[in-house]
Amino acid sequence: MSSIEQRLSELGIELPSPSAPVANYVSYVQSGNQIFIAGQTSVDADGTMISGRVGEGLDLKTGQKAARRCGIRLIAQMKAACDDDLTRIKRVVKLGGFVCAMPESSGPLIPQIINGCSDLMVDVFGDAGRHARFAVGAPSLPRDAAVEIDAIVELFD
DSSP states (O other): OOHHHHHHHHTTOOOOOOOOOSSSSOSEEEETTEEEEEEEESBOTTSOBOBOOBTTTBOHHHHHHHHHHHHHHHHHHHHHHTTTOGGGEEEEEEEEEEEEBOGGGOSTHHHHHHHHHHHHHHHHHGGGGOOEEEEEEESOOGGGBSEEEEEEEEEOO
């Protein structure tokens, strides 16, 4: 068991099967030594979606849980892109986070919500999980998701 797989186990995380695209795109694209992973939403392994909007019932704790779910789904896509070998991940380069929010509610909660995913990346990958990112509010997200996050990761040569 790799150190990354061991860390996932210690955190009580079982990766789901990578989800298939829901429209005309692919789940990830490798270009050189980078993998660009399509946005992952706040769906749990059993298919339950965390929905809601900041300013209409989505609070910080629930938003962070949704972002963590996105992170788990991103790691599942990373594993698929790396032929089931997460030790090929050199670094999480960048995350792009969208949080469903009312326009007047997109202040300090948005980056704090995306921390649910950012913290997970550092917990799993250590310093290699530290990344650049953006975190923005959006009036709606696909399938009524509360959060959607995409990623760019670098592979070892």
